[in-house]
Amino acid sequence: MVDRLAGKVAIVTGAGSGMGKAISQLFAKEGAKVVLADINAQGIEEVKQAIEQAGGQAAAKVTNVVKQEDVDGVIDFATQTFGQLDILVNNAGIMDNFTPVGNLTDAEYERVMAINLTGPVKLCRAAIQVMEKQETGGVIINNASVGGLFGTRGGAAYTMAKHALVGLTKNIAGTYGRFGKVRANAIAPGGVATNIQTTITAPDPLGMQALQATGETPIGQPGQIANLALFLASDEASFINGDIVKADGGWTVN
Ligand SMILES: NC(=O)c1ccc[n+]([C@@H]2O[C@H](COP(=O)([O-])OP(=O)(O)OC[C@H]3O[C@@H](n4cnc5c(N)ncnc54)[C@H](O)[C@@H]3O)[C@@H](O)[C@H]2O)c1
Numbered sequence: 001m002v003d004r005l006a007g008k009v010a011i012v013t014g015a016g017s018g019m020g021k022a023i024s025q026l027f028a029k030e031g032a033k034v035v036l037a038d039i040n041a042q043g044i045e046e047v048k049q050a051i052e053q054a055g056g057q058a059a060a061k062v063t064n065v066v067k068q069e070d071v072d073g074v075i076d077f078a079t080q081t082f083g084q085l086d087i088l089v090n091n092a093g094i095m096d097n098f099t100p101v102g103n104l105t106d107a108e109y110e111r112v113m114a115i116n117l118t119g120p121v122k123l124c125r126a127a128i129q130v131m132e133k134q135e136t137g138g139v140i141i142n143n144a145s146v147g148g149l150f151g152t153r154g155g156a157a158y159t160m161a162k163h164a165l166v167g168l169t170k171n172i173a174g175t176y177g178r179f180g181k182v183r184a185n186a187i188a189p190g191g192v193a194t195n196i197q198t199t200i201t202a203p204d205p206l207g208m209q210a211l212q213a214t215g216e217t218p219i220g221q222p223g224q225i226a227n228l229a230l231f232l233a234s235d236e237a238s239f240i241n242g243d244i245v246k247a248d249g250g251w252t253v254n
Contacts, residue, residue: 002029002030003031004030004031004230004234004236005027005032005230006031006032006044006089006210007031007103008087008188008233009082009083009084009087009201010027010032010034010035010086010087010088010089010233011035011037011074011075011076011078011088011089011124012024012034012035012036012089013027013065013119014037014038014092014093014143015039015047015091015127015194015238016039016040016041016044016047016129017038017040017194017195017238018087018192018194018222019143019189019194019222019226020083020092021047022226022231023041023091023223023226023230024036024221025047025050025056026053026223026226026227026229027229028057028058028232029162029232030230031233032087032233033057033059033081033082033248034051035058035060035061035074035077035078035081036048036058036059036061036080037061037065037074038062038063038092039063041094044061045121046065047237048060051139051211051232052213054119054133059077059082061074061078063075064155065090065092065119065120065122065123065211066114066118066159067114068122068138068167071119071122071126074123075126075130079130079154079225080097081084083129084130084223086134086136087138087139087233088123088124088138088141089120089139089141089143089229090141090142090165090176093115093143093196094111094115094196094201095158095196095199096112096154096155096157096158096200097155097200097203097204097207098155098158098200098208099155099157099204099207100155100156100210101156102209103204104155104156104157108155110156110157112157112158116154116161116162116165116167116230117160117161117164120142120168120235121168124184125212127140127182128140128172128182129229132176132181132182135164135211137180137181137182138181138182139182139183139233140184140185141184141186141187142165142166142168142169142173142185142186142187143186143187143225143229144162144169144187144239144253145158145189146189146190146211147163147232147242147250148165148166149166149188150186150214150252151211152207152214155204155207165186165187167185168243169180169185170184170242170244173185173242173243173244175243177241178225178241183238183241185237185241185242185243186244187225187245187247188221188244188245188247189244189246190217190227190249190251190252191218191219191249191251192206192219192222192224192225193219193220193222206253210221214251214252215251218248218249219249224247225247227243228247232245237243
């Protein structure tokens, strides 16, 4: 199937690597004009070139999701460059060090919460202001994690941030999705082969013990998550609102 997102304009954060890159490339292949937002300028430039070589449309905008001016900047950039904003994928994120709260430093807590939660809050706020004014509304997809549904797939900070992102998704769905024009869902991936391991710098032994007790982690590919994001972003999912869809190869079934 092609053109499942024909005519749509999407912002994807964390588009320079991993799942964000795969989501951006698939969205463009399906007809969306994609704004690639990431702190990694080289990464998003390479993704832009790959999309254009494949015949798609994309624009790169260096964005730190933590900074309000960058958030406002990327929303303005999307509407000025492509005329509207239909889809926001809050995908940018980092791991913590699997640190339980007893060992959690303020610095690790604040960094993880800022990127994984405050950034998406700012982006949802700004995007909704645009989407609610459009006749056709919009769609938000938050890339959470099974760490947003279970206790030991990350440290305390990651687990809290992702649980809160799930709560944000449900609140948007219950308000704008039901009584406004913006549908929202979250994805909860399990283990996926990306560059996120590089953000684990000093794994905490107790946190790792708790992780290992969850059993062997099946490892998926970014494209498998992109397929889910595409479905949720498309009109095929028009009645799906406020769901948190796991894609973890069965890691959490027992
Ligand atoms: N890989 C996994 O196993 C896994 C599992 C569950 C959930 N997730 C979530 O998936 C999302 C994508 O992660 P990934 O695995 O593709 O990782 P990745 O490291 O390959 O990509 C993340 C991207 O986010 C960008 N980024 C980091 N901080 C940013 C900031 N402040 N502003 C803008 N961009 C920023 C990075 O530059 C990078 O390009 C994250 O939210 C992560 O928590 C990952």
